[in-house]
Amino acid sequence: MERVNELYAQIEQCVDDREKLVLLFDLATSLLNFDERRTVEVSEELGALAERLDSNVGRSYYHSTKARILFRKSLFKEATIEFEVASKMANLTDDTTIQASCLDSLGIAYRIQDKFKESETAALQALDMFRSAPNTESYQAVCYNNLGSLYKDLEAFDKATEVYKAGLELAQEIGNDRMVCNLQNNLAGIGIMTHNYKEGLYYAQLALDGFRRLSHKNGEVLALVFVGHCTFELGNYAKALQDYLTCIKLLKNFDHKLAEAQVYKGLGNVYAKMQAFEEALKNYNKATEISLSAHDFEEACEIQLVIANMYHNIDDIASAEMYINKAIALAKEHTLPKITEKVATVQSHWAKATEQS
Numbered sequence: 001m002e003r004v005n006e007l008y009a010q011i012e013q014c015v016d017d018r019e020k021l022v023l024l025f026d027l028a029t030s031l032l033n034f035d036e037r038r039t040v041e042v043s044e045e046l047g048a049l050a051e052r053l054d055s056n057v058g059r060s061y062y063h064s065t066k067a068r069i070l071f072r073k074s075l076f077k078e079a080t081i082e083f084e085v086a087s088k089m090a091n092l093t094d095d096t097t098i099q100a101s102c103l104d105s106l107g108i109a110y111r112i113q114d115k116f117k118e119s120e121t122a123a124l125q126a127l128d129m130f131r132s133a134p135n136t137e138s139y140q141a142v143c144y145n146n147l148g149s150l151y152k153d154l155e156a157f158d159k160a161t162e163v164y165k166a167g168l169e170l171a172q173e174i175g176n177d178r179m180v181c182n183l184q185n186n187l188a189g190i191g192i193m194t195h196n197y198k199e200g201l202y203y204a205q206l207a208l209d210g211f212r213r214l215s216h217k218n219g220e221v222l223a224l225v226f227v228g229h230c231t232f233e234l235g236n237y238a239k240a241l242q243d244y245l246t247c248i249k250l251l252k253n254f255d256h257k258l259a260e261a262q263v264y265k266g267l268g269n270v271y272a273k274m275q276a277f278e279e280a281l282k283n284y285n286k287a288t289e290i291s292l293s294a295h296d297f298e299e300a301c302e303i304q305l306v307i308a309n310m311y312h313n314i315d316d317i318a319s320a321e322m323y324i325n326k327a328i329a330l331a332k333e334h335t336l337p338k339i340t341e342k343v344a345t346v347q348s349h350w351a352k353a354t355e356q357s
Contacts, residue, residue, distance in 0.1 A: 004030050017053055021046065025061035032068055033218045036255070039069060060089035060098055064105060071109065074257050074294035080109040097136055100129035104143050111150050123147045141171040141179045148186060157194055161187065181210035181219055188226045192233075201230035221250045225262045232269055241270045257294035261287045265303055272310045280310060297334040301327045305339075305346055312350055320350075 007027040014020045024046040031039040043065040050058025067082030087102035107122035127143045130136040144167025151160035164187050171179040185207035191200025204226035211219035228243035247263045264287035271280035284307050291300040304327035312320035324343060331339035 004034070017049060018055065018057075021049060021053070021055060021058040021061060024049065025065065028065045029068070032072065033216060034254075036069065036072070039065070043069065056089045056092040057095060057098060060086045060093070060102060062086075063089060064102065067105065067109070071112075072255070074296075076109060076112050076295065080106070080113070083109050096129055096133045097139065100126045100133070100136075100143075101139065103129070104139070104146055107150070108146050111146075111153060114153075116150065116154060119150050120147075123150060137170055137174045138176050138179065141167045141174070141176055141183075143167075144170065145179065145183055145186065148183075152186070152190060152193070155193075157190055161190055164190070177210060178214055178216065178219070181207045181214065181216070181223070184210065185219070185223050185226060188223070188230070192226060192229050195233075197230045197233040201227065201234065204230055217250055217253060218256060221247050221256060221259050221263075224250070225259055225266065228266050229262075232266065232273075237270050237273055240266065244270065257290050258296060258299075261290040261294065261296065261299060261303075263287075264290065265299075265306070268303075268306070277310065277314065281307065284310075297330060298336050298339060301330050301336060301339040302342075304330065305342060309346065 004027065007023055007030060011020060011023045011027065014023060024042055028039050028042040028046060031042060043062060046058065046065060047062035049055075050062050063082045063086035067079045067086060070076075070079035070082060083102065083106045087099070087106055090099045090102045093099070103122045104126040107119045107126060110116075110119035110122060123143060123146055127140065127147065130139045130143055144163050148160045148163035148167065151157075151163060164183050168180060168183040168187070171183060184203045188200045188202075188204035188207060191197060191203060204223050208220060208223035208227055211217075211223055224243055224247050228240045228247070231243060232240035244263050244266045247259070251260050251263065264283045268280045268283035268287060271277070271283060284303055288300050288303045291297070291303065304323045308320045308323035308327065311317075311323065324346065327339060328343055330336070331343065
């Protein structure tokens with residue numbers, strides 16, 4: 001909130017309307033993690049000022065802000081449209097940094113919709129543009145972060161780790177504490193996905209401590225979810241349960257569907273380990289519901305497979321088949337080849353287990 005207060009003070013004293021455009025954009029960006037309603041209000045003020053000044057820079061800021069609000073609501077297609085408009089407005093200016101920022105944002109929007117080729121093209125072009133412009137180290141660190149996330153989604157984990165660490169080194173050099181935390185948390189995610197839970201916990205705890213120092217509640221939840229996942233996998237179920245319950249309390253103050261789904265999935269895992277299967281199913285179903293509402297169909301399928309395995313492990317074969325069929329149906333409906341492969345792997349594992357018994 002300290003940065004928000006500084007921006008309010010600067011806006012109040014500002015007498016240059018074109019400088020005010022930049023301050024309003026920075027304010028909207030800062031508010032997005034704390035106060036969505038006020039972010040919308042500031043964005044509308046920004047848009048009105050941009051039109052009054054007939055400023056394409058201001059229009060680009062305005063549409064970028066609208067896109068970020070939509071993105072946070074998991075309305076990814078709508079957000080992409082706004083980012084594309086923002087990029088068009090930026091290209092009408094001679095500001096390389098704004099143009100590159102819009103491309104970087106488009107890369108994120110494409111990635112979340114599995115448009116990986118378009119995402120990589122936009123991200124690499126943005127990084128090249130940032131490198132050609134002076135005083136853009138912070139932007140470059142952000143770009144490394146986003147590019148690493150793309151490679152993570154493609155399961156190119158070595159490449160993702162390399163890019164994240166390059167961004168982390170740069171963020172530490174320039175003292176961008178928030179980006180340091182983001183990159184540490186993404187490295188924690190790599191640790192989880194590669195089953196290196198000790199390293200994952202190391203980075204997640206660093207990120208959690210950093211986000212708490214920054215009073216960044218959104219980041220705190222994301223890091224704490226990863227702490228919970230690693231703690232669970234390392235066998236400390238009571239601590240993991242407490243981590244997840246703390247996340248639920250934090251999530252009462254803002255909306256972050258992707259994190260919330262992970263929390264309830266984590267709770268389901270804990271209860272399943274404790275053989276409280278009804279409670280596990282309740283939390284898995286909640287995670288599925290949230291994932292579907294966020295259009296994260298791949299995660300919804302993953303949860304169905306987790307439920308199927310839970311039932312198979314307790315020899316409830318009928319329930320296991322029911323949930324694996326749900327995953328198959330959802331994967332077909334949304335064309336998710338990765339899930340189809342995972343279903344085949346699960347079924348093969350079941351068949352081998354049956355033969356051995």
